[in-house]
Amino acid sequence: MMNVTRMDTNLWGHESFEYVGYDKEAETFSIFLLEGCCLSFTSVKEHVVFSFLLALDKERFILQKLIPFFPLEKSSGQLVNQAQ
Helix, strand or coil: CCEEEECCHHHHCCCCEEEEEEECCCCEEEEEECCCCEEEEECCCHHHHHHHHHCCCHHHHHHHHHCCCCCEEEECCCCCCCCC
């Protein structure tokens, strides 16, 4: 089951996403972009998600630490019926 959390765009200073989710059992980390699509990375260990959460520049983390190293699927997935 994927746990989703809101990442305040004003607090963190990023502009491309507001929600992220992680399914520990499936090792899937998803980033729900404001443009309406979803980036889902597979084979992501929990410590990588913690590193993302602690990163000051989350968009740079995505570009430098996730995209080059983890399988990625981009879909039109919307965030639906998740606790905020």
